[in-house]
Amino acid sequence: MVSVNNVTFSYENGCNALDGISLTVSDGEIVCIVGHNGSGKSTLAKMFNGLLIPSSGTVTVNGMDTADEEKTLEIRRQVGVVFQNPDNQIVTTIVKEDVAFGPENLGVPTEEMIVRVDDALKAVGMESYADSAPHMLSGGQKQRIAIAGMLAMEPETLILDEATAMLDPMGRRDILNIVKKLNKEKNITVVMITQYMEEAVFADRVIVMNNGHIEMEGTPEYVFSKGDELRAIGLDVPPAVELREMLKKEGVADCGSAMTLEELAEQLCRSLSKN
Amino acid sequence: MQPTSGKVTVDGFDMSNKKQRAKGRALVGMVFQYPDYQLFDETVYKDISFGPKNMKLSSEEVDRRVREAMRLVGLDFDEFAEKSPFELSGGEKRRTALAGIIAMYPKYLVLDEPMAGLDPAGRRAVLEMISEFRSQLGCAVVMVSHSMDDIARSADRVYVLRDGKIFRSGTPSEIFNNADELNEMGLEPPFASRMASELRRRGFDIPRGIYTNEALTECLAAYGKGADHV
Numbered sequence: 316m317v318s319v320n321n322v323t324f325s326y327e328n329g330c331n332a333l334d335g336i337s338l339t340v341s342d343g344e345i346v347c348i349v350g351h352n353g354s355g356k357s358t359l360a361k362m363f364n365g366l367l368i369p370s371s372g373t374v375t376v377n378g379m380d381t382a383d384e385e386k387t388l389e390i391r392r393q394v395g396v397v398f399q400n401p402d403n404q405i406v407t408t409i410v411k412e413d414v415a416f417g418p419e420n421l422g423v424p425t426e427e428m429i430v431r432v433d434d435a436l437k438a439v440g441m442e443s444y445a446d447s448a449p450h451m452l453s454g455g456q457k458q459r460i461a462i463a464g465m466l467a468m469e470p471e472t473l474i475l476d477e478a479t480a481m482l483d484p485m486g487r488r489d490i491l492n493i494v495k496k497l498n499k500e501k502n503i504t505v506v507m508i509t510q511y512m513e514e515a516v517f518a519d520r521v522i523v524m525n526n527g528h529i530e531m532e533g534t535p536e537y538v539f540s541k542g543d544e545l546r547a548i549g550l551d552v553p554p555a556v557e558l559r560e561m562l563k564k565e566g567v568a569d570c571g572s573a574m575t576l577e578e579l580a581e582q583l584c585r586s587l588s589k590n
Numbered sequence: 591m592q593p594t595s596g597k598v599t600v601d602g603f604d605m606s607n608k609k610q611r612a613k614g615r616a617l618v619g620m621v622f623q624y625p626d627y628q629l630f631d632e633t634v635y636k637d638i639s640f641g642p643k644n645m646k647l648s649s650e651e652v653d654r655r656v657r658e659a660m661r662l663v664g665l666d667f668d669e670f671a672e673k674s675p676f677e678l679s680g681g682e683k684r685r686t687a688l689a690g691i692i693a694m695y696p697k698y699l700v701l702d703e704p705m706a707g708l709d710p711a712g713r714r715a716v717l718e719m720i721s722e723f724r725s726q727l728g729c730a731v732v733m734v735s736h737s738m739d740d741i742a743r744s745a746d747r748v749y750v751l752r753d754g755k756i757f758r759s760g761t762p763s764e765i766f767n768n769a770d771e772l773n774e775m776g777l778e779p780p781f782a783s784r785m786a787s788e789l790r791r792r793g794f795d796i797p798r799g800i801y802t803n804e805a806l807t808e809c810l811a812a813y814g815k816g817a818d819h820v
């Protein structure tokens with residue numbers, strides 16, 4: 316469990332990036348964070364594993380305070396972060412060495428390491444690339460390797476800070492499916508930051524940031540029923556909800572709380588064949 | 591970068607010829623996929639003004655263009671002008687890189703995945719910027735994008751590349767007509783055309799060539815009324 320208690324944070328230049336944030340991420344949860352450019356999402360992500368320490372307030376990971384330097388290594392093991400640019404996260408020239416990099420630094424013995432690297436690569440569907448050169452891979456494949464590198468640390472929580480932003484639609488879908496699977500099968504807690512509202516639809520909870528504070532929070536159904544509020548702070552609703560809003564406004568059909576293409580098609584079938 | 595074979599010309603300037611290349615380049619403004627590699631100056635203002643300054647414009651004109659470019663990409667002047675580009679969020683960096691290019695008023699604006707990392711309002715701002723730019727300056731825009739929805743909203747002409755070859759070209763409606771083919775290539779057709787295919791699959795009679803929400807809504811409205819009379 317990660318808890319953020321009344322955290323503020325200012326960068327050295329005086330920019331107040333976080334302004335009194337409190338939130339708890341429970342074990343096994345998928346939480347999605349959305350917010351306009353500069354709203355503080357990445358700053359908050361860096362709080363979760365102690366890459367940044369609050370100016371005031373506290374962040375704890377399973378009771379360990381991120382400000383306690385003695386806990387830093389253990390916190391970094393428990394909470395893995397994957398960032399946006401796939402090229403900046405690759406450190407070696409062979410995929411399996413890259414995946415082994417983190418656990419190696421933790422002193423994991425060789426035999427166990429081999430098993431972990433194997434498992435991690437399998438979990439992201441990249442086992443056949445173990446001996447490949449990372450720079451030959453596509454952006455989506457590099458992100459999978461970055462995720463595998465985190466998995467090899469056996470983390471409890473995975474933070475993805477716009478990890479799909481540079482990928483094509485297929486690459487994005489792949490990463491999302493992997494993340495969902497890891498959550499379901501390994502009970503890994505997921506905190507996902509994204510600018511694609513449709514990626515937030517499958518979260519258990521959506522947190523909406525605005526100018527360094529939490530503007531709104533709730534289930535995707537709830538948050539995406541607030542289209543006007545979201546647009547007022549630089550955000551939007553997923554495409555299915557956008558069409559749903561239009562259909563309702565034009566008096567064509569009321570499609571309830573449909574948020575995906577399939578749900579909307581289903582509702583439309585019902586409502587138009589009823590007429 | 592030079593082609594292995596073949597020739598690229600910009601307004602007749604041969605890009606493989608050193609002298610002509612400089613002239614050709616001056617007409618083209620490029621924004622790359624990773625803004626980190628494009629920012630270099632101490633402040634956002636200096637960074638954006640670098641290009642126009644090198645064009646020997648008056649300082650008033652430079653200032654006017656910087657302000658205009660910042661407005662077009664949605665960066666508040668008072669908040670950001672004096673900030674260091676290295677102390678910005680990801681999306682703010684991309685907006686700065688975009689502003690630096692459009693302030694040069696290039697004749698050809700080349701955007702490689704300009705939307706990555708932008709929030710929805712930023713994506714809308716860039717689409718508006720593109721259309722404002724075209725109508726005011728008559729500049730041509732080449733956008734490389736994975737987002738078929740953005741393409742549907744802005745393009746006159748679409749080229750689909752596959753394995754380094756031009757696989758399809760045409761108007762958006764011609765290209766998006768064939769949703770299944772795009773799907774197969776790992777591209778995602780605009781939401782409205784995917785929705786239209788799904789409804790067709792479920793037995794609705796939706797005409798081909800629909801790729802915007804507006805057109806789909808109109809079509810479904812007629813559908814609802816038609817069914818009423820049965």
Ligand SMILES: Nc1ncnc2c1ncn2[C@@H]1O[C@H](COP(=O)(O)OP(=O)(O)OP(=O)(O)O)[C@@H](O)[C@H]1O
Pocket residue numbers: 326327328330331332350351352353354355356357358359676677678679680681682707709
């Ligand atoms: N290294 C830094 N030094 C100073 N200020 C910074 C730094 N990084 C970010 N900021 C500022 O802190 C605020 C929050 O930035 P942050 O990167 O957390 O935003 P974000 O929500 O992740 O935005 P984006 O969607 O663009 O990635 C912004 O106003 C930004 O300008």
Ligand SMILES: [Mg+2]
Pocket residue numbers: 356357358679680681
């Ligand atoms: Mg960010």
